[in-house]
Amino acid sequence: MPELRVCALYPDLMNIYADRGNLLVLERRCRWRGIDFSVTGSGLGDRLDPDVADLFYIGGGQDRDQTLCARDMAEIKRDALHAAAARGAVILAVCGGYQLLGHSYQLGEETLPGVGLVDLITVRSDAPRLIGNAAIEVELEPGAPRVLAGFENHGGRTRLGAGATPLGRLLRGHGNNGEDGHEGVRRGNVIGTYLHGPLLPKNVWFADWLIRAALGLGEPLAPLDDRLEAAAHAEARQAAGV
Numbered sequence: 356m357p358e359l360r361v362c363a364l365y366p367d368l369m370n371i372y373a374d375r376g377n378l379l380v381l382e383r384r385c386r387w388r389g390i391d392f393s394v395t396g397s398g399l400g401d402r403l404d405p406d407v408a409d410l411f412y413i414g415g416g417q418d419r420d421q422t423l424c425a426r427d428m429a430e431i432k433r434d435a436l437h438a439a440a441a442r443g444a445v446i447l448a449v450c451g452g453y454q455l456l457g458h459s460y461q462l463g464e465e466t467l468p469g470v471g472l473v474d475l476i477t478v479r480s481d482a483p484r485l486i487g488n489a490a491i492e493v494e495l496e497p498g499a500p501r502v503l504a505g506f507e508n509h510g511g512r513t514r515l516g517a518g519a520t521p522l523g524r525l526l527r528g529h530g531n532n533g534e535d536g537h538e539g540v541r542r543g544n545v546i547g548t549y550l551h552g553p554l555l556p557k558n559v560w561f562a563d564w565l566i567r568a569a570l571g572l573g574e575p576l577a578p579l580d581d582r583l584e585a586a587a588h589a590e591a592r593q594a595a596g597v
Protein backbone atom coordinates (compact mmCIF):
# COMPACT_ATOMS: atom_id res chain seq x y z
CA MET A 356 0.00 0.00 0.00
CA PRO A 357 1.44 3.44 -0.85
CA GLU A 358 2.11 5.79 2.03
CA LEU A 359 2.18 9.56 2.20
CA ARG A 360 4.84 10.67 4.68
CA VAL A 361 4.42 14.20 5.91
CA CYS A 362 6.84 16.21 8.00
CA ALA A 363 5.41 19.26 9.78
CA LEU A 364 7.96 21.95 10.54
CA TYR A 365 7.50 23.68 13.92
CA PRO A 366 3.99 22.27 14.37
CA ASP A 367 3.55 23.97 17.75
CA LEU A 368 4.88 27.41 16.74
CA MET A 369 3.72 27.75 13.15
CA ASN A 370 0.03 26.97 13.32
CA ILE A 371 -2.37 29.89 13.32
CA TYR A 372 -5.87 30.00 11.86
CA ALA A 373 -6.02 26.25 12.40
CA ASP A 374 -3.42 25.68 9.70
CA ARG A 375 -2.86 22.22 11.16
CA GLY A 376 -6.27 21.36 9.68
CA ASN A 377 -4.46 21.07 6.36
CA LEU A 378 -2.72 17.97 7.68
CA LEU A 379 -6.01 16.40 8.75
CA VAL A 380 -7.40 16.82 5.27
CA LEU A 381 -4.36 15.18 3.73
CA GLU A 382 -4.65 12.31 6.19
CA ARG A 383 -8.36 11.69 5.63
CA ARG A 384 -8.17 11.92 1.88
CA CYS A 385 -5.31 9.43 1.84
CA ARG A 386 -6.92 6.97 4.24
CA TRP A 387 -10.31 7.08 2.51
CA ARG A 388 -8.48 5.80 -0.56
CA GLY A 389 -6.44 3.16 1.18
CA ILE A 390 -3.22 5.21 1.10
CA ASP A 391 -1.29 5.02 4.37
CA PHE A 392 -0.40 8.27 6.07
CA SER A 393 2.17 9.25 8.66
CA VAL A 394 3.19 12.58 10.08
CA THR A 395 6.32 13.52 11.97
CA GLY A 396 7.29 16.87 13.41
CA SER A 397 10.54 18.79 13.25
CA GLY A 398 10.96 21.55 15.80
CA LEU A 399 13.56 24.04 16.95
CA GLY A 400 17.00 22.47 17.07
CA ASP A 401 15.99 19.29 15.24
CA ARG A 402 18.11 18.21 12.29
CA LEU A 403 16.06 17.46 9.21
CA ASP A 404 16.52 14.39 7.04
CA PRO A 405 15.64 15.38 3.46
CA ASP A 406 14.36 11.85 2.78
CA VAL A 407 12.11 11.63 5.83
CA ALA A 408 8.98 12.81 4.03
CA ASP A 409 7.23 13.17 0.68
CA LEU A 410 5.63 16.43 1.77
CA PHE A 411 7.07 19.07 4.09
CA TYR A 412 4.60 21.48 5.61
CA ILE A 413 4.87 24.75 7.48
CA GLY A 414 1.95 26.88 8.62
CA GLY A 415 1.53 30.51 9.56
CA GLY A 416 2.85 32.20 12.65
CA GLN A 417 3.10 35.38 14.64
CA ASP A 418 6.18 37.52 14.03
CA ARG A 419 7.55 36.51 17.45
CA ASP A 420 7.42 32.78 16.73
CA GLN A 421 8.55 33.31 13.18
CA THR A 422 11.74 34.97 14.41
CA LEU A 423 12.74 31.82 16.30
CA CYS A 424 11.84 29.56 13.40
CA ALA A 425 13.52 31.70 10.74
CA ARG A 426 16.94 31.39 12.37
CA ASP A 427 16.54 27.70 13.07
CA MET A 428 15.32 26.98 9.57
CA ALA A 429 18.12 28.92 7.90
CA GLU A 430 20.86 27.50 10.13
CA ILE A 431 19.78 23.90 10.67
CA LYS A 432 17.24 22.91 8.02
CA ARG A 433 18.15 24.91 4.94
CA ASP A 434 20.31 22.32 3.16
CA ALA A 435 17.86 19.50 3.86
CA LEU A 436 14.97 21.53 2.45
CA HIS A 437 16.94 22.27 -0.70
CA ALA A 438 17.79 18.59 -1.06
CA ALA A 439 14.15 17.60 -0.55
CA ALA A 440 12.97 20.12 -3.15
CA ALA A 441 15.64 18.92 -5.60
CA ARG A 442 14.32 15.36 -5.46
CA GLY A 443 10.76 16.57 -6.08
CA ALA A 444 9.30 16.44 -2.58
CA VAL A 445 6.36 18.77 -2.05
CA ILE A 446 7.00 21.75 0.20
CA LEU A 447 3.82 23.58 1.17
CA ALA A 448 4.15 26.77 3.19
CA VAL A 449 1.35 29.02 4.40
CA CYS A 450 1.63 32.71 5.29
CA GLY A 451 4.37 33.09 7.94
CA GLY A 452 5.89 29.84 6.65
CA TYR A 453 5.64 31.10 3.09
CA GLN A 454 7.53 34.26 4.02
CA LEU A 455 10.42 32.12 5.30
CA LEU A 456 10.82 30.28 1.97
CA GLY A 457 12.29 33.38 0.35
CA HIS A 458 15.55 35.24 0.82
CA SER A 459 14.58 37.33 3.84
CA TYR A 460 11.83 38.73 6.02
CA GLN A 461 12.52 42.28 7.12
CA LEU A 462 10.91 43.14 10.44
CA GLY A 463 11.67 46.73 11.35
CA GLU A 464 15.37 47.00 12.15
CA GLU A 465 15.86 43.27 11.89
CA THR A 466 16.21 41.18 8.76
CA LEU A 467 15.40 37.53 9.31
CA PRO A 468 17.02 35.01 7.00
CA GLY A 469 14.90 32.87 4.71
CA VAL A 470 15.92 29.52 3.27
CA GLY A 471 16.13 30.85 -0.29
CA LEU A 472 14.07 28.11 -1.90
CA VAL A 473 12.25 30.69 -3.98
CA ASP A 474 13.24 34.09 -5.30
CA LEU A 475 11.30 36.52 -3.12
CA ILE A 476 11.65 38.90 -0.23
CA THR A 477 9.14 40.02 2.37
CA VAL A 478 9.07 43.33 4.21
CA ARG A 479 6.88 43.91 7.26
CA SER A 480 4.95 47.10 6.69
CA ASP A 481 3.49 49.58 9.18
CA ALA A 482 0.60 50.13 6.80
CA PRO A 483 -2.68 48.35 7.62
CA ARG A 484 -2.53 44.55 7.60
CA LEU A 485 -3.83 42.84 4.49
CA ILE A 486 -6.89 41.04 5.81
CA GLY A 487 -9.91 39.39 4.28
CA ASN A 488 -11.36 36.61 2.20
CA ALA A 489 -9.47 36.01 -0.99
CA ALA A 490 -9.65 33.89 -4.11
CA ILE A 491 -7.08 33.21 -6.77
CA GLU A 492 -6.97 31.46 -10.11
CA VAL A 493 -4.20 28.92 -10.43
CA GLU A 494 -3.10 26.80 -13.36
CA LEU A 495 -1.19 23.85 -11.94
CA GLU A 496 -1.95 21.86 -15.07
CA PRO A 497 -1.55 23.91 -18.25
CA GLY A 498 -4.91 24.83 -19.75
CA ALA A 499 -6.87 23.80 -16.65
CA PRO A 500 -7.38 26.86 -14.43
CA ARG A 501 -8.88 26.25 -10.98
CA VAL A 502 -9.81 28.44 -8.04
CA LEU A 503 -8.34 28.45 -4.55
CA ALA A 504 -10.33 30.35 -1.92
CA GLY A 505 -9.28 31.22 1.61
CA PHE A 506 -8.57 33.92 4.13
CA GLU A 507 -5.51 36.13 4.46
CA ASN A 508 -4.16 38.22 7.34
CA HIS A 509 -0.59 39.45 7.04
CA GLY A 510 1.45 42.54 7.74
CA GLY A 511 4.30 41.44 5.49
CA ARG A 512 4.41 42.42 1.84
CA THR A 513 6.03 39.86 -0.42
CA ARG A 514 7.66 40.70 -3.72
CA LEU A 515 8.74 38.03 -6.17
CA GLY A 516 12.05 38.33 -7.97
CA ALA A 517 12.29 38.18 -11.74
CA GLY A 518 12.95 34.45 -11.60
CA ALA A 519 9.86 33.54 -9.55
CA THR A 520 6.38 32.56 -10.66
CA PRO A 521 3.31 33.40 -8.57
CA LEU A 522 1.04 30.56 -7.49
CA GLY A 523 -1.95 32.40 -8.86
CA ARG A 524 -3.65 35.48 -10.15
CA LEU A 525 -5.80 37.36 -7.67
CA LEU A 526 -9.52 37.30 -8.28
CA ARG A 527 -10.28 38.94 -4.93
CA GLY A 528 -8.16 39.97 -1.99
CA HIS A 529 -4.73 41.50 -1.44
CA GLY A 530 -2.34 38.68 -2.27
CA ASN A 531 1.41 39.04 -1.99
CA ASN A 532 1.55 42.79 -1.48
CA GLY A 533 -1.80 44.42 -2.29
CA GLU A 534 -0.39 45.89 -5.47
CA ASP A 535 0.68 43.55 -8.23
CA GLY A 536 -2.29 41.16 -8.43
CA HIS A 537 -0.16 38.12 -7.60
CA GLU A 538 -0.64 35.58 -4.84
CA GLY A 539 1.82 33.04 -3.56
CA VAL A 540 4.71 31.41 -5.33
CA ARG A 541 5.32 28.15 -7.13
CA ARG A 542 8.55 26.52 -8.19
CA GLY A 543 7.77 22.98 -9.23
CA ASN A 544 6.49 21.25 -6.12
CA VAL A 545 7.52 24.11 -3.81
CA ILE A 546 4.42 26.13 -3.06
CA GLY A 547 3.87 29.15 -0.84
CA THR A 548 0.59 30.96 -0.26
CA TYR A 549 -0.97 33.50 2.07
CA LEU A 550 -4.25 31.58 2.12
CA HIS A 551 -5.37 30.21 5.46
CA GLY A 552 -8.78 28.86 6.19
CA PRO A 553 -7.30 26.38 6.69
CA LEU A 554 -6.63 26.14 3.01
CA LEU A 555 -7.16 22.48 2.18
CA PRO A 556 -10.62 21.82 3.71
CA LYS A 557 -11.91 24.62 1.49
CA ASN A 558 -10.03 23.42 -1.59
CA VAL A 559 -9.86 19.64 -1.55
CA TRP A 560 -9.00 19.48 -5.24
CA PHE A 561 -5.70 21.09 -4.24
CA ALA A 562 -5.19 18.59 -1.42
CA ASP A 563 -5.54 15.84 -4.02
CA TRP A 564 -3.08 17.57 -6.35
CA LEU A 565 -0.56 17.74 -3.50
CA ILE A 566 -1.01 14.05 -2.64
CA ARG A 567 -0.46 13.06 -6.26
CA ALA A 568 2.55 15.30 -6.63
CA ALA A 569 4.09 14.11 -3.37
CA LEU A 570 3.65 10.44 -4.28
CA GLY A 571 4.61 11.02 -7.91
CA LEU A 572 1.43 9.32 -9.11
CA GLY A 573 0.63 9.55 -12.80
CA GLU A 574 -2.95 8.34 -12.41
CA PRO A 575 -5.67 10.58 -10.96
CA LEU A 576 -6.72 9.60 -7.43
CA ALA A 577 -9.95 7.67 -6.94
CA PRO A 578 -12.90 10.07 -6.64
CA LEU A 579 -14.52 10.59 -3.22
CA ASP A 580 -17.97 11.70 -2.16
CA ASP A 581 -17.14 15.41 -1.95
CA ARG A 582 -20.58 16.96 -1.48
CA LEU A 583 -19.67 18.55 1.84
CA GLU A 584 -16.28 19.63 0.56
CA ALA A 585 -17.85 21.17 -2.55
CA ALA A 586 -20.19 23.16 -0.29
CA ALA A 587 -17.21 24.37 1.76
CA HIS A 588 -15.43 25.46 -1.41
CA ALA A 589 -18.52 27.25 -2.71
CA GLU A 590 -18.94 29.05 0.59
CA ALA A 591 -15.30 30.17 0.66
CA ARG A 592 -15.62 31.50 -2.88
CA GLN A 593 -18.85 33.25 -2.01
CA ALA A 594 -17.23 34.85 1.04
CA ALA A 595 -14.53 36.21 -1.28
CA GLY A 596 -17.19 37.38 -3.75
CA VAL A 597 -16.22 35.02 -6.56
Ligand code: GLN
Nearest residue numbers: 415416450451509510511
Ligand atom coordinates in the same frame (compact mmCIF):
# COMPACT_ATOMS: atom_id res chain seq x y z
N1 GLN B 1 3.63 37.33 10.90
C1 GLN B 1 3.40 37.40 9.49
C2 GLN B 1 2.76 38.69 9.03
O1 GLN B 1 1.99 39.29 9.73
C3 GLN B 1 2.57 36.20 9.07
C4 GLN B 1 1.22 36.17 9.67
C5 GLN B 1 0.48 34.89 9.38
O2 GLN B 1 1.07 33.81 9.29
N2 GLN B 1 -0.84 35.02 9.32
O3 GLN B 1 3.02 39.11 7.92
